[in-house]
Amino acid sequence: MADVDDILRQYWGYDSFRPLQREIIDSVISGHDTLAILPTGGGKSLTFQIPALALPGTALVISPLIALMSDQVQNLRKRNIRAVVIHSGLTHDRIYDILEQASYGAYDLLYVSPERLTSEFFRTRLRYININLIAVDEAHCISQWGYDFRPSYLKIAEIREFFPETPVLALTASATQYVADDIVNKLSSLSGDSFVRFRSSVRRDNIVYVVRSSDDRLGTLVNILNAVPGTSIVYCRTREGTQKISDCLADCGFSVSYYHAGLDRDEREKRQAEWISGKLRVLCATNAFGMGIDKADVRTVIHFDIPDTLEAYYQEAGRAGRDGQKSYAVLLAPPSSVDALLHRHEKVFPTKDFIRVVYQRLAEYFIIGEGSGLDAVFPFSLEEFCHATKMQYAAVRASLKVLEWSGYITLTEEFDDASKMQILVSPSSEELWTRLHIGSDPILDIVMRLYTGVFTDRVHINEDKIAVLLGIDRNDVYNHLAALDRAGVVKYVPFRRSPLLIYNTERKDSAKLYIPDEAYEQRIRNFRDRLLQVHKYVTDGKTCRSLLLEYYFGETSSTPCRHCDNCLSRK
Helix, strand or coil: CCCHHHHHHHHHCCCCCCCCHHHHHHHHHCCCCEEEECCCCCCCCHHHHHHHHHCCCEEEEECCCHHHHHHHHHHHHHCCCCEEECCCCCCHHHHHHHHHHHHCCCCCEEEECHHHHHCHHHHHHHCCCCEEEEEECCHHHHCCCCCCCCHHHHHHHHHHCCCCCCCEEEEECCCCHHHHHHHHHHHCECCECCCEEEECCCCCCCEEEEEECCCCHHHHHHHHHHHCCCEEEEECCCHHHHHHHHHHHHHCCCCEEEECCCCCHHHHHHHHHHHHHCCCCEEEECCCCCCCCCCCCEEEEEECCCCCCHHHHHHHHCCCCCCCCCEEEEEECCHHHHHHHCCHHHHHCCCHHHHHHHHHHHHHHHCCCCCCCCCCEEECCHHHHHHHHCCCHHHHHHHHHHHHHCCCEEECCCEEECCEEEECCCCCCHHHHHHHHHCCCHHHHHHHHHCCCCCCCCEECCHHHHHHHHCCCHHHHHHHHHHHHHCCCEEEECCEEECEEEECCCCCCHHHCCCCHHHCHHHHHHHHHHHHHHHHHHHCCCCCHHHHHHHHCCCCCCCCCCCCHHHHHHC
8 A cells, every 4th residue: 555645745735734634535545434524725635635545456435526526536546546537428339448548547536427327338348447435426416404414425336335334535615514414324335434534624714705785786896806915705695696797897897707517618617717717806606616716815705695504604715715825704794685585495496386386397308208207317507497488497498307306307517419310311422422522521430430330320530539549639530520410411410418317217297296294384384594694694793603503513612713704893
């Protein structure tokens, strides 16, 4: 086994670990199941990446976001660490090839989404790999009472049965004691609770927590940005809000843009890169932005709207000041928003009748009859579905969540769907002969040589590979195939990114659809309890803000921070 200090110096160039990193790594290497709760920016990824290099075999990393996994894999490869990610955009042959190479020890880290664990093919091939560690990133997703529950995370316990001696490392930035206990319970081996627990304090001494109650949120926002120089994130509840506030700030002279999941992925990556590089000072974003973002010098994180939970607020506010320098987390809470906070659950959770209507519309949208549809998989755009059905986006999204919690469907994150192509003309047609022999169409010719079955079915193709073999630009391949599609010679579906919707059960009669208490009534009660805690944080004008957060997460500190708005007002 390699020395962890040598690995840290060789691959990351550091001489020492951050607080608790070494203890967590030692626990994992010693074979202990481990739960680590480290704040945003606390270096969670190193606690599984270093054991992956120190131990013989391959670490299986389960993470909820494809973009986050892809970024980590890219960064690891830059350090000459053998890492790979499997996602739904890869062809079956490519996935088979990765798993086959992994069985011979070709990779140190194998990243997958939790939805991948439901694949019987993946499970079968996984047994041939020497898995030295199962790392569960964003582990609060496994708790039904966590703020971002994903049912597919429950499959991790089944994977554990294949590797009874392999340690599990569960990681999250924030979890109450109840959620932490639930994570351990869901991941514990049959022998009981074997987890060693590490919890870093939620105290961030360099962050100044502030709540502002002015009705003029936009004016307050502009004043804050003028008063505190440096990079900023402005969090908003809605996509429309991000664009509206971005436009207003641009009119005030700020270099600003907006970010949300409805933007094209290339555009999101472009705006993120401009913000990280400093070309943009301010990014107005929904909570879709921030996870895994490595930018240390964020000076202000401003919540334009009150968040639903203190867990989400703490994670998002914690993206400020990761360099240890003084930074500000400001929550704008006008009286009207505070009054409406305790009734937010009434808008977030649609009625059961509306949920049944959404279930019915889904079946009509995908043309699924009663008693059919089990294990059916569909590319799914929520925006397109809402447009086609003329239903309100937020209500439909909330309804789909309830249907997922109830076990009827699974919604996956955005995945890469490789390009597909089929030649529509006959192999013996005069037009094809003319293109290949008289017109000299090298792109069409190489497609025929590379991809068998291209005349009978749509097959996955790789424009990059075609471009390399022909010594031309990828865009030339794309434009030529698009022209052939318009001419009716081929059917060409270019590369795209889309989420998936999976039916876990046969389609039911929507009128008789059973929605269990755990998926609806209990979640409403749980959601309202969380709103009460947010309300307390916002309205308490005396208690130190840091202490309020610490109390919520189960810490018992009695030392005020001395620099939040409440502490300063007492001075």
